[in-house]
Amino acid sequence: MKNANKMTGKYYLGFDIGTNSVGWAVTDENYNLCKFKKKAMWGIRLFEDAKTAEERRGQRASRRRLQRRKQRIDLLQEIFAEEINKVDETFFIRLNESRLHLDDKTVLEKHPLFIGSEYSEKEYYREYPTIFHLRKELMESSEPHDIRLVYLAIHHILKSRGHFLIDGELSKANSFDAAFYQMKEALRNELDLEIDGENMAEVERVLRDRNISKSDKVKLLAALLAMNQNETESKETKKKIENICKLLVGNKGDISKIFGQTPEGVEKTSFSFGEADYDESIRPNLEESSPDQCFAIDSIKALYDWNVLADILNGQTYLSCAKVNQYETHKNNLKELKLLVNKYCSREEYKRFFKSASEKANYSNYIGSAKKGNKIIDVKRCAEEDFYKELKILLSKIEPEESDREFYERIKREAEEGTMLPLQRNKDNSVVPNQVHKAELALILENAGSYLGFLNEKDEDGLSPAEKIIELFSFRIPYYVGPLSDRHKDRGSNAWIVRKAEGRILLWNFDEKVDREKSNEAFIERMTNKCTYLLGKDVVAKNSLIYSRFMVLNELNKLSVCGKKISVQVKQDIYRELFQKHTKVSKKMLLQYCQEKMMNKDLEEEDLSGFDGDFKAKLSSYLDFEKKVFGAKMEEDRIRKITEDIIRWKTIYGDDGKMLQAVVEKEYPGELDSDQLKAIKQFRYSGWGNFSEEFLNGIVGTEKSTGQMFTIIEALWQTNCNLMQLLSKNFTFMEEIEKHNRELAGQITDVSYDKLVKDLYISPANKRAVWQTVRIAEEVKKIMGCEPAKIFVEMARGGEKEKKRTISRKKKLLDLYAACKKDARDWNREIEDRDEREFNSDKLYLYYTQMGRCMYSGERIDLHELMSANSKWDIDHIYPQSKVKDDSLDNRVLSLKKINNEKGNKPLSREIQQSQQKWWADLLRRGFITKKKYDRLMHRGELSKEELSGFISRQLVETRQSTKAAAELLGRMYNNSKVVYVKAPLVSQFRKDDLNILKSRLANDYHHAKDAYLNIVVGNVYNEKFTDNPLRWIEKHAGENYSINRVFDYDIVARDGAPVWVAPLRDEKNKLRKNEAGEKYGGTIDVIRKTVKRNDVLYTEHTYCGKAKLFDEILAKKGSGAEVPLKKGLSTEKYGGYKSSKTSYFAVIEFDGKKGKRVKNIMEVPIYIANILPHDPDAYIRYCENINGLKNVKILRPCIKKNALISVDGYPMRICNCNSGKKNIGLKNNLQPLFGRHEETVRRIEKYVDKNQGFEVDERFDGLNEANLTALYDDITEKLCGPYVERPSNQGEYLMENREKFLNISLKEKAKLLAQMIKLVRCDNETKADLTSIGGSKSAGVISVNKNTLGGKRLILINQSVTGLFENRIEL
DSSP states (O other): OEETTTOOSOOEEEEEEOSSEEEEEEEOTTSOBEEETTEESEEEEEOOOOOOSHHHHHHHHHHHHHHHHHHHHHHHHHHHHHHHHHHOTTHHHHHHTTTSOGGGOSSOOSOSSOOSSSSOHHHHHHHOSSHHHHHHHHHHOOSOOOHHHHHHHHHHHHHSOOBOOSOSOHHHHTOHHHHHHHHHHHHHHHHOOOOOOTTHHHHHHHHHOTTSOHHHHHHHHHHHHOOOOOHHHHHHHHHHHHHHHHHHHTSOEEHHHHHSSOOTTOSOOEEOTTSHHIIIIIHHHHHHHOHHHHHHHHHHHHHHHHHHHHHHHTTOSSHHHHHHHHHHHHHHHHHHHHHHHHHHSOHHHHHHHHTOSSOSSSHHHHHTEEEETTEEEEOOOOOHHHHHHHHHHHHHTOOOOGGGHHHHHHHHHHHHHTOSSOOSSOGGGGGOBHHHHHHHHHHHHHHHHTTOGGGGOOOTTSOOHHHHHHHHHHOOOOTTTOOSOOTTGGGTOSOOOOBSSOSOOOGGGHHHHBOHHHHHHHHHHHHOOBOSSSTTOBEEETTSHHHHHHHHHHHHTTOEETTEEOOHHHHHHHIIIIITTOSSOOHHHHHHHHHHHTTOTTOOGGGEESSOSSOSOOOHHHHHHHHHTSGGGGGSHHHHHHHHHHHHHHHHHTTOHHHHHHHHHHHSTTTSOHHHHHHHHHOOOOOEEEEEHHHHHTOEEEBTTTOOEEEHHHHHHHSSOOHHHHTSTTBSHHHHHHHHHHHHHOOOOOOOHHHHTTTOSSOHHHHHHHHHHHHHHHHHHHHHSSOOSEEEEEEOOTTSOOOOOSSOHHHHHHHHHHTOTTOSSOHHHHHHTSOGGGGGSHHHHHHHHTTTBOTTTOOBOOHHHHTSTTOSEEEEESSOTTTOOOOSGGGEEEEEHHHHHHHTTSOOOHHHHHHHHHHHHHHHHHTSSOHHHHHHHTOOSSOOHHHHHHHHHHHHOOOOHHHHHHHHHHHHHOTTSEEEEOOHHHHHHIIIIISOOOOOTTTOSTHHHHHHHHHHHHHHHHHHHHTTOHHHHHHHTTTOOOOTTOGGGSOEEOTTSOEEEOOOOBOTTSOBOBOTTSOBOSTHHHHHHHHHTOOOOEEEEOOBOOOSOSSOSSEEOTTSOOSEESSTTOOHHHHOEEOSOOEEEEEEEEEEOTTSOEEEEEEEEEHHHHHHGGGOTTHHHHHHHHTSOOOSOEEEEEEEOBTOEEEETTEEEEEEEEETTTTEEEEEEOOOOOOGGGHHHHHHHHHIIIIITTSOOOHHHHOOOHHHHHHHHHHHHHHHHTTTTTSTTOOHHHHHHTHHHHHHSOHHHHHHHHHHHGGGTSOOSOOOBOOGGGTOOTTBTOOEEEHHHHHTSOEEEEEEOSSSSSEEEEEO
């Protein structure tokens, strides 16, 4: 190990970058860890995941919505104020103070609406039971009414305006034809699904008929919408239409069956539009991953919404009329239901269902109130579905007399359909468009204008109050203007508005104060993302002509026919003849074209490879403009430029046709007529590509073998290379890109987050990780005195959900064999009889996916013999594993060993392919094998040099944006360092196959540092062996019997002759020597294994001041100890407030104790206090005195950040939070546990709990038994009684006393308990363990120390540098 202080040679720096951790290591050229101040230079840096702004953005949008609603009401009050004051001077004061207690009101009146003897509040509610009764009367009558009544009706309309999703007048909002046509077009364009439009009137009738059950509606609608399909298409199409119909009627539909596959990022595919999950998670996820498919679902929902709205209106033109009818229906339903229940149920059941305030889903919960004595009290509302479920249970207990049968059946049917007892306020109100409310508002104003003259008097703005009210209702702040407040715009706030003049912005002076055009330009700049490859360049729209062309060519260039690449000329013909003429190119369409073009009628779908199913890419925007706007002119460069601009604007403005038209007419005056503009407005484009126009058509690269020069888009057209091949070392594109970025970025002089990381186009989680990496690299550089020779980077997939098997192997096999009814063998029973986990055996799983036959000969396999030790059958790799690093099931088959040996490292012979092709095609058709596997089986001839180098390149080249951004940043910071990407699978395989050391994430966090170290080893070996050009290496070693899976079995020497890897020892027969543990030894691997087994890893955590939400969002009731009032001046005892204020950081304070002694303590500093401290320095002292009741407070240390390391009486812990009513300080361990010989047991427990805890522990599958589980129990107990003995809330003694109970529980319970016990010694935020299985607490071991207790201990604050190589200690 070299000492960093004396080191003069080269050194390597390795990183393992995760979303909440960075592992790092520093070595010399021989992989020895460097040393600084007697500390080994490797470590882990932990931090919390950075969250996206999605939640904050949603809350901010909600706040703005409420603020703007309040502004509308305030403006409405201004309009009415003068006239209402003539009638009732305190009306608005009472109204605005209606929530206050009587003694807090300005006007000491109990009732907020009406006072005095002329017209009381009681009379008002008797005359108008709901606000809709009032709206209905004012809408229908021009008789004079009290001005206050007019105000209340208009107030209600302005408060709840309805949605603005539909443009146009009321007739369009209510139009079935418009909604149906939109759905029909969306299904055709996005899903290539044609539905019958001839039966529109009948479809409308079925949807509206309340006498038809939902299930019957689905059948009727499916029959009406189905087109004539051929036999092969009809089954799949029927499933699509059936699920669309289910969604239309309000039942659950499965979008995976509508799309033919599960959309990426969507976990729940079966849902109804009425579920809360749809708007909260399903639709947002679908829109993010598949915007086109989301539009198709939106169009289905639009028709569903029309149906719900039609149900609400129920034949009425106006909403208020329908709501009044609903009120009467509810009243009559309730009367009938009470009669029925009273007659056939007990008095107790009657009271429980209608009157009880303590149930969860009775009538009181349904309406949200109950009568208690003489008072009406609020009760928690239940979901409508839960109430109907409870109602159906109640009705099922009733056996009606024959005279009540019809009456009972009607009530039961209405309960089933969810139409019984309709509510005034329910979730269906969200489908009401603004046009419905606006029509009522216009009528009310028209009638009121006849007796309230001021409504029609125009002012200096040229508008009457009635016109202003209509404007107030209709106006929405344009989204491209954004927030109107620009107070902190110059400090990076989320505002981009450009003003024409200062002053208050009102809707009728909006254009005088706001510069729409410049605000719009600023909005466009914010909206546009940055290019994946070129720094600072804006990406093009996803539907732009150039990006659509790129996507099609990139997919088309992978096409092979009969295992061979098509010619460039054929590729170009396919592009012109298929993609430029059809919206969607299917496999069937391509097959027909290839049969004719290649004059080979024997071609089958299985002969086409390189793509899955139909082509995903399409030229839809080109076809839109070619067919509906410009026609043949689309080939002109000027027209293409206009088209590109329009697509960009359309992507930005979405459905805002007015803004789009204004921009088009300004930029291209006179170019488009009204019909062309109308057509453009109908187009729908969304989303952005990953690349800029400069990347696709600006950077010029050279093909090294030919010297030919072209741009990316030209190369895609003139060659059959895809993008990844163009960015390989065979072309100079990457060199040109790096040169461009270096020139643009210039010299880095300021190493700060804002300058280096803030604007990187990666997720917030990755930004935080990259910044921590930069800080570590800078500290290492400072210690070493120079830049590293090489930096090795491996980065976790931040922000992406881990892909897990969504369906078990057993279930998948059962589904596959369910369709094999003609087979004489009962496969399903055979599979059913096997344990689920037996199918974890790849041999057994492959056996069943091959229907029990050898894949190469078709011979029946003896299952018993297959699973025996000396079987004549074995697993073979289709593409030889020595050449292709692919151990997936798509590259493995079961076959006779004899054939495997004959095949060797070559592809399959033509004889095997010809003899088995039909069977393989049948397996593919039935779903037993994938298209990828079929293509590999049918691959003809030897693998080409390009293919072989491509397999190696995929192990060396990183394509993910986050990793590239991190590596490029390090490359720009350290010009003399070479940055090398390392892929996690390479390191994992080396750890497992060569070192014979398996990793456990549950044991401790040291694996991050060890992975960083192994990244150096593996990354350097692969980089030196294959250089940066695998194709050149392949050409140099052509004909040699090499194996990329045995890289570490041979010596590797650098180009300068220095040893990179010294191979393990071999015996006299040239076979690798192995020790008793079966491990290779000798050479470099001894150094690596010895290092990885060390545990002198440095451990630090990111310390910070909390800046998240101020407190829990749920309002605390009055008298429940709320800390923060709802508003300044409101008593928390009367009105409640907010509890659980969130902690920003901690402070050490001193104050007077109970006996006059000065007491020292660590106290939390809430975020809301930290925010006001800069302009109110005494705020924290007041908080300590007023909220916590302390006296004579003195601040000794103003800031101790969260996660700071503190030694408490010699035991190291990290301070995390404040809990238990602010009495306790939450801490966590800082000792990383070491399990030694028990680490393998920990790893097995981790695997069992993660994947198999639904099963009983079985040693055959899980490797767990009484002995190793009990040994681990004893080891953890010893730790808690040894090095962790000072841990607060120590469970060591309890575990020792209850060991006998542990011995008596099942293996399954033992494994689960041990997984919990490990939490007691880990360094996680969660410090509790569930010990209930041995009689303990569910939350045992929480490290939470009383502030007074903590203040009395010896406390030392340990400040660590980012690496932990520097630290200082301060006694508190």
